[in-house]
Amino acid sequence: xxxxxxxxxxxxxxxxxxxxxxxxxxxxxxxxxxxxxxxxxxxxxxxxxxxxxxxxxxxxxxxxxxxxxxxxxxxxxxxxxxxxxxxxxxxxxxxxxxxxxxxxxxxxxxxxxxxxxxxxxxxxxxxxxxxxxxxxxxxxxxxxxxxxxxxxxxxxxxxxxxxxxxxxxxxxxxxxxxxxxxxxxxxxxxxxxxxxxxxxxxxxxxxxxxxxxxxxxxxxxxxxxxxxxxxxxxxxxxxxxxxxxxxxxxxx
Amino acid sequence: xxxxxxxxxxxxxxxxxxxxxxxxxxxxxxxxxxxxxxxxxxxxxxxxxxxxxxxxxxxxxxxxxxxxxxxxxxxxxxxxxxxxxxxxxxxxxxxxxxxxxxxxxxxxxxxxxxxxxxxxxxxxxxxxxxxxxxxxxxxxxxxxxxxxxxxxxxxxxxxxxxxxxxxxxxxxxxxxxxxxxxxxxxxxxxxxxxxxxxxxxxxxxxxxxxxxxxxxxxxxxxxxxxxxxxxxxxxxxxxxxxxxxxxxxxxx
Numbered sequence: 001x002x003x004x005x006x007x008x009x010x011x012x013x014x015x016x017x018x019x020x021x022x023x024x025x026x027x028x029x030x031x032x033x034x035x036x037x038x039x040x041x042x043x044x045x046x047x048x049x050x051x052x053x054x055x056x057x058x059x060x061x062x063x064x065x066x067x068x069x070x071x072x073x074x075x076x077x078x079x080x081x082x083x084x085x086x087x088x089x090x091x092x093x094x095x096x097x098x099x100x101x102x103x104x105x106x107x108x109x110x111x112x113x114x115x116x117x118x119x120x121x122x123x124x125x126x127x128x129x130x131x132x133x134x135x136x137x138x139x140x141x142x143x144x145x146x147x148x149x150x151x152x153x154x155x156x157x158x159x160x161x162x163x164x165x166x167x168x169x170x171x172x173x174x175x176x177x178x179x180x181x182x183x184x185x186x187x188x189x190x191x192x193x194x195x196x197x198x199x200x201x202x203x204x205x206x207x208x209x210x211x212x213x214x215x216x217x218x219x220x221x222x223x224x225x226x227x228x229x230x231x232x233x234x235x236x237x238x239x240x241x242x243x244x245x246x247x248x249x250x251x252x
Numbered sequence: 253x254x255x256x257x258x259x260x261x262x263x264x265x266x267x268x269x270x271x272x273x274x275x276x277x278x279x280x281x282x283x284x285x286x287x288x289x290x291x292x293x294x295x296x297x298x299x300x301x302x303x304x305x306x307x308x309x310x311x312x313x314x315x316x317x318x319x320x321x322x323x324x325x326x327x328x329x330x331x332x333x334x335x336x337x338x339x340x341x342x343x344x345x346x347x348x349x350x351x352x353x354x355x356x357x358x359x360x361x362x363x364x365x366x367x368x369x370x371x372x373x374x375x376x377x378x379x380x381x382x383x384x385x386x387x388x389x390x391x392x393x394x395x396x397x398x399x400x401x402x403x404x405x406x407x408x409x410x411x412x413x414x415x416x417x418x419x420x421x422x423x424x425x426x427x428x429x430x431x432x433x434x435x436x437x438x439x440x441x442x443x444x445x446x447x448x449x450x451x452x453x454x455x456x457x458x459x460x461x462x463x464x465x466x467x468x469x470x471x472x473x474x475x476x477x478x479x480x481x482x483x484x485x486x487x488x489x490x491x492x493x494x495x496x497x498x499x500x501x502x503x504x
Contacts, residue, residue: 026288036278039288043295047440188299190504241504248500252442252493 018046018054021088021206028087032118035110038083041166048187049204051247056211059242060203062234067163067183067199068215069230072222074161074181077102081133082109085165085205086119090126092209097128099216102163105155106133109168111147143174156180165205172196185209189243200236202243270298270306273340273458280339284370287362290335293418300439301456303499308463311494312455314486319415319435319451320467321482324474326413326433329354333385334361337417337457338371342378344461349380351468354415357407358385361420363399395426408432417457424448437461441495452488454495 025042028034056064071077077100079093086093086106097104106119116134123131132152139157140149148171151157162175165185169192175182176196184197185208194200201208219227261271277294280286308316323329331345331354338345338358349356358371365386372383384404391409392401400423403409414427417437421444427434428448436449437460446452453460471479 022289022292025292029288036281036291037274039291040274040277040295040298043292043297044299045295046292047296047299050442188302190302244503248503251496251500 018049021204022046025084025087028083028122031122032114033087033122034083035108035115037110038087042084045166045187045204048202048247051250052187052202052243053250054204056203056207057243057246059239059246060201060208061211063199063201063236063239064203064208064211065215065219066230066234067201068212068219069227070161070181070183070199071100071102071163071216072219073224073227073231074100074102074159076159077161077163078132078155078159079104080107080156080162080164080167081105081119081123082107082166083115083119086122088206089209090122090128092206092213094123094127096163096209096213096216099213099220103152103155103159104128104131105152106131107151107156107164107171108133109148109171111150141174141178143177144170149174165209167193167197169193169196189240189247194240195237198236199234200240202240270301273456274298277336277339280335280374283374284366285339285374286335287360287367289362290339294336297418297439297456300441300454300499303502304439304454304495305502306456308455308459309495309498311491311498312453312460313463315451315453315488315491316455316460316463317467317471318482318486319453320464320471321479322413322433322435322451323352323354323415323468324471325476325479325483326352326354326411328411329413329415330384330407330411331356332359332408332414332416332419333357333371333375334359334418335367335371338374340458341461342374342380344458344465346375346379348415348461348465348468351465351472355404355407355411356380356383357404358383359403359408359416359423360385361400361423363402393426393430395429396422401426417461419445419449421445421448441492441499446492447489450488451486452492454492 029039079097079102120131132155135152138150139153141151156162161181163183167184172182172193173196182197183199184193185201185205186194189202261268281291329352331349358368368386375383384407387404390402391405393403408414413433415435419436424434424445425448434449435451436445437453437457438446441454
């Protein structure tokens with residue numbers, strides 16, 4: 001595709017940022033990090049991002065702060081990574097895990113050993129020392145058909161709080177009904193994942209994770225009682241309704 | 253991906269129709285019919301289709317009827333086909349071209365000879381006898397950089413009315429400023445293509461083309477004066493505003 005492909009983006013293009021992410025997604029597909037549906041899912045995200053004006057809204061910032069509080073209060077936080085997350089924010093995920101002393105676990109909807117290895121490589125190249133998800137003795141969480149129920153013994157299975165960006169609806173539901181606090185990033189406020197999760201950040205993953213890292217840095221200085229106040233003051237349904245109103249307001 | 257890929261869709265799945273189209277799109281990517289960006293574009297379309305409730309609205313039906321009238325009134329109608337169109341509705345495009353005595357021309361944004369051949373094969377397998385777009389002596393339409401300005405001498409160049417589903421904004425603009433009547437199908441009522449075209453059908457291409465074929469069959473019986481009345485009674489901007497209001501109304 002020399003000379004006329006997605007990597008050929010003039011920096012002054014009005015949609016430069018969006019096109020740069022698209023190029024990353026395509027590269028990840030070609031290296032086996034992404035499944036077919038990952039490319040299509042990215043396109044769906046683009047449409048919803050367009051509807052929120054491609055910026056982090058006040059409501060999303062509130063959800064991000066709440067997610068940071070949950071992660072800092074957690075006994076055993078785990079970050080669950082899929083192909084799209086690995087494609088877009090591998091360094092940020094590793095940095096966040098470091099700050100939180102959280103485990104990173106790869107969880108794939110379309111699971112193949114090849115994709116798992118490809119994602120593991122991306123995360124290790126980004127600085128991850130230890131990545132879960134490929135053990136010989138996984139456990140299963142209830143409410144899901146195998147192999148989608150597969151989780152790591154020292155990862156999601158043990159976690160009280162799971163940050164799981166871009167998750168499938170069935171799996172988000174199963175995690176919640178297994179008693180986990182589920183923090184997700186999902187641009188579609190109408191999705192089952194968005195509605196089911198404990199905290200839904202309606203934002204582009206790239207912006208959301210950057211903000212989440214700053215929030216963790218800031219909230220680290222707080223007392224637990226203050227963090228509890230943040231958590232208790234958050235209403236996910238109200239926040240999703242606000243995101244929908246925001247999208248409606250952006251439609252001319 | 254045996255056993256856990258996009259082709260594994262139980263017919264009772266609530267999103268069966270949408271997932272079936274997604275499988276077609278992925279197959280087309282694998283056979284070289286679609287460029288990378290075609291998969292992502294399909295995902296964007298899915299999001300907007302969701303917002304119109306995945307059905308053909310009254311406003312879309314009005315646009316479809318108007319498009320049918322334009323095509324029947326045309327002196328030299330041409331149907332411009334890209335990868336996504338070839339992937340989703342090849343047989344319908346061939347049937348429509350037959351009813352209208354219209355030429356079919358392949359026009360690609362990411363043009364490679366390999367993709368052109370792959371799309372030509374899909375169209376010929378679907379029954380097309382003659383497909384334009386691969387001539388040694390193409391012409392250029394003004395207002396676009398080569399090679400995106402490339403059109404066929406006996407195709408788009410000569411056309412007074414062009415049906416060009418899923419077109420890029422720049423190219424839709426160039427066609428209009430070259431005096432063509434441009435009929436498009438675009439699920440995003442905010443896109444430049446939607447705003448620039450003569451008639452914008454805000455609908456899923458698969459539903460839109462099926463309806464368009466029925467409309468052509470029905471309007472074929474009409475006098476030209478009646479067809480002119482349909483064309484003159486249509487206001488594309490008003491129709492797009494209605495599509496936006498419809499989407500807003502569907503957001504809870």
